[in-house]
Structures are given as structure tokens and as C-alpha cells.
Amino acid sequence: MALTGLGSPEQLRDPDYTPPIAKAIPLGIQHVLAMFVSNVTPAIIISIAAGIGFGTPDIGAMIYMIQMSMVFAGIATLIQTIGLGPVGARLPVVQGTSFAFLPIMIPLVAGKGVEALPVLFGGVLVGGLFHAVLGTFIGRIRFALPPLVTGLVVLMIGLALVKVGIQYSAGGVPNIGKPVYGSLESWSMALVVIVVTLGLKFYAKGMWSVAAVLIGLFAGYVFAFFLGEVSFGNVGKAAVFALPDPFHFGMIQFSFAAIIGFCLMSFVSAIETVGDVSGITKGGAGREATDKEITGATYADGLGSAVAGLFGALPNTSFSQNVGLVAMTGVMSRHVVTFGAIFLIVAGLFPKFGAVITTIPIEVLGGGVIVMFGMVAAAGVSMLADVTWNRRNMVIFAVSLSIGLGLQLEPGALQHVPDTARVLLASGLLPAAFIAIILNLVLPGELAAEATEEISGGMAGHKDD
Numbered sequence: 001m002a003l004t005g006l007g008s009p010e011q012l013r014d015p016d017y018t019p020p021i022a023k024a025i026p027l028g029i030q031h032v033l034a035m036f037v038s039n040v041t042p043a044i045i046i047s048i049a050a051g052i053g054f055g056t057p058d059i060g061a062m063i064y065m066i067q068m069s070m071v072f073a074g075i076a077t078l079i080q081t082i083g084l085g086p087v088g089a090r091l092p093v094v095q096g097t098s099f100a101f102l103p104i105m106i107p108l109v110a111g112k113g114v115e116a117l118p119v120l121f122g123g124v125l126v127g128g129l130f131h132a133v134l135g136t137f138i139g140r141i142r143f144a145l146p147p148l149v150t151g152l153v154v155l156m157i158g159l160a161l162v163k164v165g166i167q168y169s170a171g172g173v174p175n176i177g178k179p180v181y182g183s184l185e186s187w188s189m190a191l192v193v194i195v196v197t198l199g200l201k202f203y204a205k206g207m208w209s210v211a212a213v214l215i216g217l218f219a220g221y222v223f224a225f226f227l228g229e230v231s232f233g234n235v236g237k238a239a240v241f242a243l244p245d246p247f248h249f250g251m252i253q254f255s256f257a258a259i260i261g262f263c264l265m266s267f268v269s270a271i272e273t274v275g276d277v278s279g280i281t282k283g284g285a286g287r288e289a290t291d292k293e294i295t296g297a298t299y300a301d302g303l304g305s306a307v308a309g310l311f312g313a314l315p316n317t318s319f320s321q322n323v324g325l326v327a328m329t330g331v332m333s334r335h336v337v338t339f340g341a342i343f344l345i346v347a348g349l350f351p352k353f354g355a356v357i358t359t360i361p362i363e364v365l366g367g368g369v370i371v372m373f374g375m376v377a378a379a380g381v382s383m384l385a386d387v388t389w390n391r392r393n394m395v396i397f398a399v400s401l402s403i404g405l406g407l408q409l410e411p412g413a414l415q416h417v418p419d420t421a422r423v424l425l426a427s428g429l430l431p432a433a434f435i436a437i438i439l440n441l442v443l444p445g446e447l448a449a450e451a452t453e454e455i456s457g458g459m460a461g462h463k464d465d
Contacts, residue, residue: 006331013285015091018335027331028339031094033211035073035319037368039096039344040357042314043069044365045164046102048173050109050116054362055174061114063238063354064248068313069097070348071244076304076316077341080297081334089289089297091280092337094322095304097314099376100269101127103160103408103427104261105314117249117312119258124309126254127262131315132302134270135295145271148393149436151383153268156404156429158377165373168366185227186363193220193367210325213368220364229361238355248312257420262315264430266302269317273301276318283327320379396439404432 006012006019018024047053047062054062076095083090108123109116134141167173169190175181197216200208208215224230274289277297281289297318305315326332347353387393407414408428417425424430 009330012330013332015285015332015334017333019331019333024333024336025339027329027336028341029343030207030210030340031092031322031325031337032340032344033207033214034321034325035094035096037213037217038099038319038321038372039073040066040069040354041365041369041372042097042099042102042105044357045369046105046109046120046314048362049106049111051111051113054172054358058114059234059358060237061117061249063234063351063358064245065312065314066354066357067242067348067351068244068248068308068311070344070354072304072308072311072313072348073097073316074341074344074348076300076308077337077344079300079304080318081338081341083296086292086296087299087303089277089293089300090334091277091293091297092284092322092326092332092334093277093280093297093300094319094337094340095301095316096319098269098317099161099373100157100272100317101262101265101315103157103429104258104265104424107423107426108255108258108261114249118251118253119255121249121309121312122252122254123258123262124313124315125252125306126259127266128302128304128306128309128315130263130302131266131270131305132299134267135298135302138270138274138294138298139291142271142274144437144441145268146440147383147386148396149433149440150268150271150275151380151385151387152397152400152436153380153429153433154383155377155380156401156408156432158373158375158380159405160408160427160429161369161373162377165366165370168362169370170363170366172362185229189220189224189227189229189361189363190367190370192223193217193364194371196220197368197371210328213371216371217360217364217368220367221360224361224364229363230359232359234358235352235355238351240352241349242351243349244311246310252309255420257423260420261424261427261430264433266305266315268433269315270298270301272320273297273318276320276323279320279323280326280332283323284330284332392443392445396436396443399439400432400436403435404428407431 006023007017011017043065044062047065052058052061073096079088080093080095082088105120108120169187170182171180171186193216196219197212200212200215274294277294278289281287301317308316405428407425411426414422414425
């Protein structure tokens with residue numbers, strides 16, 4: 001869906017070209033709207049997991065984290081589009097808070113309140129710095145993460161999070177065991193979001209389709225308002241304007257479990273960024289990404305996350321949905337995304353904006369995250385479609401998924417494991433990724449047919465060519 005009146009085809013393929021301002025600004029805001037809900041959702045999920053979310057005395061902490069999600073997504077995006085020396089791709093790369101780290105972060109803060117946040121942000125800081133270091137040799141380690149591994153990791157991220165969407169839609173974790181949990185009223189709010197989102201995604205065009213989740217949440221919000229489920233009490237208490245506050249939750253603390261978890265996930269996030277940058281250059285300019293662009297993007301990813309951790313924001317990564325927007329509009333201009341980044345930063349400097357977001361009922365948010373987390377899992381399945389499903393790859397996938405998902409579903413099996421290892425293993429994500437990487441590197445290229453038939457009951461899949 002290339003847009004007219006923005007410039008010649010050659011100009012639109014040039015990252016340094018600036019379209020007319022009157023059209024560039026709305027295009028930039030469109031990029032922000034496409035990622036807005038996904039960007040602030042991790043802050044809400046971590047706050048609720050820590051016990052500082054809806055209806056708690058510490059809800060101000062959640063408002064602040066939402067605010068910082070916008071500010072530092074905008075700052076990280078500016079670093080990508082404008083660049084600082086070797087840092088930044090100087091491409092229309094949109095940064096935002098990453099879902100990938102949620103399975104690592106939730107166990108670190110679960111039920112521990114504000115006191116757990118300094119350890120969390122210590123992990124964000126070290127993981128971000130490690131991520132930046134990866135930029136120096138990212139191209140040389142891509143061989144260790146073929147689609148079999150990356151697809152499995154993304155699938156595991158989605159599977160680790162789908163439970164959250166169901167819990168929110170049914171009324172939230174605090175209501176588990178109460179009569180209100182799973183009530184028709186709770187599910188009706190979530191279902192309005194899902195129905196509107198799907199309707200727009202498949203039957204609308206242009207911005208209506210791109211912002212389907214955001215509009216679906218708004219529809220659910222209006223529905224909840226008429227049910228009397230929306231309260232604006234926190235909006236009046238929030239400040240009008242506030243700047244980011246370094247070490248807002250106290251001096252950063254370091255935990256071995258947090259550092260290992262964030263560093264390992266940064267490895268995966270770096271590969272995701274390489275894919276997004278390659279997708280942008282292919283979709284917008286019809287060329288491969290250069291080594292300089294990939295390295296600069298990875299530097300920006302990591303440093304943006306590290307700085308965010310100092311101010312109480314969660315790790316950033318490039319957002320894949322914006323890759324599709326570049327291909328859809330045909331506008332490769334990095335300056336378009338710069339306008340969107342400025343809009344994000346300005347929005348984040350007004351806490352009342354974050355306070356309004358906290359008025360969204362958890363059931364409405366649940367409808368949105370059911371769609372979003374389901375799409376994460378679906379993206380993993382899509383990546384796995386590129387795998388050659390011979391017997392070797394089937395065994396690698398089977399063992400990795402079985403152990404990873406099994407540990408996630410039955411964390412009690414790890415009760416005798418030391419605390420640090422238990423936090424890392426219970427996510428399911430890290431053991432699955434580690435096993436898949438190791439098996440992919442050490443197993444021979446072929447597996448005898450009878451070796452798979454024996455354990456698969458005759459469902460060994462496609463024959464080797």
C-alpha cells in the first residue's frame with residue numbers, strides 16, 4: 001500500500017529522505033500507534049506480578065514504569081534513527097519494551113513488591129551492556145541460531161505468556177478462588193476486545209487494520225465504562241509533568257540469576273534485531289542490510305536497554321510489527337520514525353497519561369494480551385515453517401520442547417534445585433533454548449529412519465530427501 005504525494009520511488013527508498021512534514025508526522029505517529037499497546041503492556045504485567053498493580057497502594061510505581069516505557073522506547077528509537085557515532089542503524093527501526101524478557105522477569109519479582117525492582121533493573125543494566133557487546137561479533141554467531149532454534153524460542157515465549165492473558169480475562173490473579181473470577185461480566189469485557197480486534201484486522205484496511213489491537217482495547221474500555229468497571233481515582237493523583245528519575249526504585253542491586261537470565265535472553269533479542277533490520281531493508285529498499293547497519297542496530301538495542309534500566313524502565317528491542325509497516329507504506333525514511341519517537345517521549349513525560357492507562361480494567365487488558373501473546377506463539381510457528389523437518393530436527397525440537405515446557409508447567413519438580421538455577425529453569429524458555437542450541441551444534445546431520453519411528457509411533461513426519 002504505497003502512499004502517493006510523499007516523493008519519488010527513489011526518494012521513498014532512501015533512509016535519509018524526509019517527506020513533507022505534514023505527511024511525515026502522521027506516518028510517524030502511525031508507527032507509534034502500531035506498537036503502543038505492546039510497548040506499555042510489559043510494565044503493567046511486571047507490576048501486577050510484583051503486587052504493585054491495580055488497586056494497591058503502590059500503583060504509582062506502575063504509573064511510573066508505564067511512563068518510562070514510553071520515554072525510553074522513544075529515546076532508543078531516536079538512537080536508532082539519528083545515530084550516535086557507531087551506535088544506531090540510521091534506519092526506520094522502532095524500539096519498544098520487549099515481551100521476550102517477561103518469562104525471566106516474572107519469577108524475579110513475583111509477589112515481592114517494590115523491593116524486588118532494584119534486582120530486576122540490575123539485570124536490565126547488565127543484560128543491556130552484554131547485548132551491546134554482542135554487536136561487535138553478532139554476524140559471526142548467527143550460525144548457532146538457525147530457524148529451528150529461534151522459532152522454538154519465540155514459540156516458548158508465547159507459550160509462557162498465554163496463561164497471563166487467560167488470568168487477566170477472567171478477573172486477575174488476586175481474584176482466583178473468588179466467585180467473581182471467570183464471571184460472564186469479566187469474560188464479556190475481554191471478548192469485546194478480541195472480537196473488535198479480529199474484525200478490524202481482517203475486514204478493515206490501512207490504519208484501522210494496523211492499530212486493530214489499540215482500537216479493540218478502546219472498544220473494550222468503553223464497554224467496561226458502561227458496566228461501571230472504570231475508575232479515574234488515580235488520574236487526579238498523578239502529576240501533570242515529571243522527568244525520568246535515576247534509580248527511582250533505589251540503588252540497583254545485582255543477582256546472579258537476574259544477570260544470567262537477562263544476558264541469555266539478550267542473545268536471543270540481538271538475533272531478533274538482526275532479522276528486523278534485514279526485513280526493513282528488504283521491504284523498504286529491496287536490498288540486504290549492511291554489516292554497519294546490523295552492528296549499529298545491536299549497539300543501540302543494548303545501550304538503550306542499559307540506560308533504561310538506570311531509570312526504572314524495562315529492556316528494549318526492535319519491534320517486528322513496524323517492519324511490516326515499512327513494507328506496507330513503502331516509506332523507508334528514518335526521519336518519519338524520528339517524529340514518532342518524539343511523540344512517544346513527550347507522551348511519557350506526562351504521568352497523567354500513564355495514569356489513564358492504569359484505568360483500563362484488567363479484563364480488558366486480558367483480551368488484548370490474549371491476541372498479542374497468541375501472535376507471539378504464532379510467529380514462532382511461522383519461523384519453524386522454514387525448518388527442514390527431517391528426523392534429526394524433529395528429535396531436537398521434541399526434546400527441547402518437552403523439557404522446557406514441562407519445567408514451565410511443573411516448577412515443583414525443581415524444588416531441590418538451588419534458588420538461582422530454579423528461577424532460570426522454571427521459565428522453561430532458557431532450558432529449551434540451551435538444549436536446542438547444544439543439540440543443533442553437536443548432533444550429526446542425519447538420523448536413521450528406524451531411530452525416529454521407534455519413538456514416534458509411526459508419526460515421524462516427512463521423510464528425508
